Amino acid sequence: MRSPTIPRLSLSANAIHKFCFQDKSILPPPTPNHHLQQLSESRIISLLDSCTHLNHLKAVHASIYRCCLEQNRFVLTKLIRVLTNLNSPINGYPRAIFNQVQHPNCFLWTALIRGYVVSRLFHEAINLYDCMKRDCVRPNSFTFCTLFKAATLMGDVGLGCQLHGELFKLGGFGGSGFFLHAGNTLIDLYVKCGVMESARNVFDEMPVRDVVSGTSLIVAYAKGGAMEAAMELFDELDVKDVVVWTAMITSYSQNARPRDALEMFERMQGCAIEPDEFTLAGVISACAQLGTTKYSMCIRDIAERSGHGPERNVFIGSALVDMYSKCGRVDDAYAIFKVMRERNVYSYSSMILGFAVHGRAVEAMQLFCEMKKTDIRPNRVTLIGVLTACSHAGMVEEGRKLFKTMEETYGVTPTGDHYTCMVDLLGRSGHLEEALDLAKSMPIEPHGGVWGALLGACSIYNNPETAEIAASHLFELEPNNIGNYVLFANILSSAGKWDGVSRVRKLMRIKGLKKNPACSWVEGKKGIIHEFFAGDQTHPRFREIKQVLEDLLTRLRLHGYQPNLVSVSYDVSDDDKRQILMTHSEKLALAFELLSTESAHTIRIMKNLRICEDCHIFMCGASKITEREIVVRDNLRFHHFRDGSCSCGNFW
DNA sequence: TTAGGGTTAG
Structure with missing residues (x-):
């Protein structure tokens, strides 16, 4: 009592x-x-x-x-x-x-x-x-709302079921809609406890297909990766408000489907629903994944005009920092970061990681020091950013020290991803043996990322023996990841081990794996994307592109450039290798940009795979003789080529 | 007068 x-x-x-x-x-x-x-x-x-x-x-x-x-x-x-x-x-x-x-x-x-x-x-x-x-x-609907909330907070689905029974005896969710709110809270309870079937049953039982509970279900489907089920339910809802539209947009974004997220955003605007700050944060995140500037600029304008600029809203601000950084504009990202009145661990982590992937390790470390003076505690993502900065700048001692003390100092137990950063750092800086020892001595089972980092390092230092060890783990852990087979085959071919290369290619054939075609793209006027595949000669301006490349090659040769034939992993003649190198996707994209942009314009190229050794040297030279700044984003990081050298300091 | 949606890595 x-x-x-x-x-x-x-x-x-x-x-x-x-x-x-x-x-x-x-x-x-x-x-x-x-x-x-x-x-x-x-x-x-x-x-x-x-x-x-x-x-x-x-x-x-x-x-x-x-x-x-x-x-x-x-x-x-x-x-x-x-x-x-x-x-x-x-x-x-x-x-x-x-x-x-x-x-x-x-x-x-x-x-x-x-x-x-x-x-x-x-x-x-x-x-x-x-x-x-x-x-x-x-009891009335509000009583049940309150009790379901208690059950949700306790994570007690049994209590929820018992209350559900009592509510049912009192007349269920009723034709009058009296218990509608309680139904919504109950659905939320089942969703949060992971009992999707019960949640769906309640939803189907309710006299009104309410947008609130519909949103709960949509989010739950999306968290489980079931975007098709989420979309189906969304289409069934009679009333769609800004919250449920936002839920769909962010769900697509979080499920790495940024194009679908932006399509939903356009549909939403077509229905004359005004986005709010929640919507914009989700849309900006989708833009960041695409890395395309024009659309991103538009969204920033909308945010500013609707009073949700980075100065006022920490979510929008953090998302914009990440977006600019991923669009290759790290200085713009920092400008946003500086005007933010409130910052949180997301803002700092995004900015530190931004500096790190753009090869500006010193600034990343300085910002980390600045962060430590605030009340904001670094989390596992922040430390991934800092270790990445060390890795891309070859700061081995700093990285070792941070890795050793992170648990004690920041209360963050190293995860597989932190080990990946560390193996990457040791490997890139030539400490292959130490990297291998670290992978072998991990207290948790190393995931594919760890062995992948080691394999990458073996590729830089032409070490087929250690590569063999890393590859054997990778083929077991990620049997269908084509990138591992290709990288290992490249390492073997660079070492002239053609028997090994055929062995790996045969393995790929048996598994039915096809090479992921290398692709680079640039953003033209009005945000149009121009794609270039390696070896592709079908572009309408291919003749001009080819001519630009030939001219560039002649001038580069005068400056001592020699094609790096080892970058071609096929057993073909040297002449053929030279031909293949000249049709690498990033070179085609570069030539297209030289043809179609003003001389003051920074050239920005995106690539789906790692940039090869030859293209890296080529871009360095091209930045000098054309006096253009060239930014290339490969699958892992950004390279800023300026006046003959690259921001990555040749660590990549 | 109760309830659903937001930013970092992988």
Whole structure:
């Protein structure tokens, strides 16, 4: 029954006074001139609504005193809700108010139960619900909402089922829609407990296919990767508001389907639904994945115009930092970061990682030092960023030190991804043996990323023996990852081990794996994407492209450029190798950009695979003789070619 | 007067 610390009150005015006002720090007794102040009920409710601090209650406490005497359950229910929202200890003032009501109704019970749920005193809340039933007070939709919320917070799906049964006995979700809200909360409970079938059953049982519960289900489907089911449900909803549209957009974005996310965004605008800051954060994230600038600029404009600029909104700001960095504009990303008034671990992590993948390790480390002076704790993603910075700049000692102390200093236990960064750092800097030892001595089973990093390092240092070890693990862990086979075959071919190359190619044939074609793309005027595949001669301007490349080659040769024939992993003649090198996708894209852009324009090329050795040397030379800045994003990082050298310092 | 949607890596 009721808490033993608070006895049932007699209804004398003195007793009410004592229990309502005994704690002077919460609410001092009314002064004589406020005594029994005559405010109307609606005025009291409105004053209660505007309270944002317990002290504000002083303005109405004489009226509250009167409401206690008059047993005004409506005002007292509101008061308990307000006290709960202002974090007043539930067993103190709110409980005292409840206890002096002679016949509490369903609303008053529910307000009290809610207070206990908000205070995370779940068992007391459930006990009160039992008391309420014993007093023959019929629960309503709000009561069930509150109880389902408690079950959700407790993760107690059994309790949820039991309450579901009781609600069903009271008439289910009803034709009147009376229990609609409770149904939504129940669906949310089943969804959060991972019982999708029950959630769907409740949804199908409800008389109205409500957009709120529909959104819960859509998000749950999307989290499980079932985007088709999510889309189907979305199409079935009669009413679609900005929240459910946003849920679809961010779900596509989180499932690495940025084009679908942007398509949904355009559909939403077609339906004249205004995006809010939630929508924009999701759309910006999709733009970041695509790495295309034009669309991203438009979204930034929309954000600024609708008052959700990076200065005001930390979600938008962080998303913009990430987007600019992924579009190859790390300086723009930093400009955004600097104007943000609020920053969180996402903002810092995105910026640190941005500097890291753009080869600006010193700035990444400086920002990390700056972050450590704030109250924001680095998390596992931040540390991946810092280790990546060390890796791309060959800062071996700094990386070793951070990796050794990260658990103790930041409370982050190294995951497989942190080991990947470390193996990458050691491997890239030539410490192949130490990298191998680290992979072998991991306390957790190394995933494909770890062995992949080692294989990458073996490719840089032409070490087919260690590559053999890494590849054998990779072929077991990721039997269908074509990239591993190709990289291993390249390592063997560079070492002239043609027997090994045929062995790997045969393995690929048996498994039916086909090479992922190398592809580079650039963004033309009006955001049009021009794609170039390796060896592809079908572009309408191919003749001109070829001519530009030949001219460039002649000039580069005068500066000492020699084609790097080892970059071709086919057993063909040197002449053929030279031909193949000249049709690598990033070179085609470069020539196209030289043809179609002004001389002051920075050339930005995206590539799906790692840039090859020959193209890297070629781009360095091209940046010098054309006096153009060239930015190439490969599958892992950005290369900024300027005046004959690259920001990666040849560590990639 | 209760309920559904947001940013970093992989």
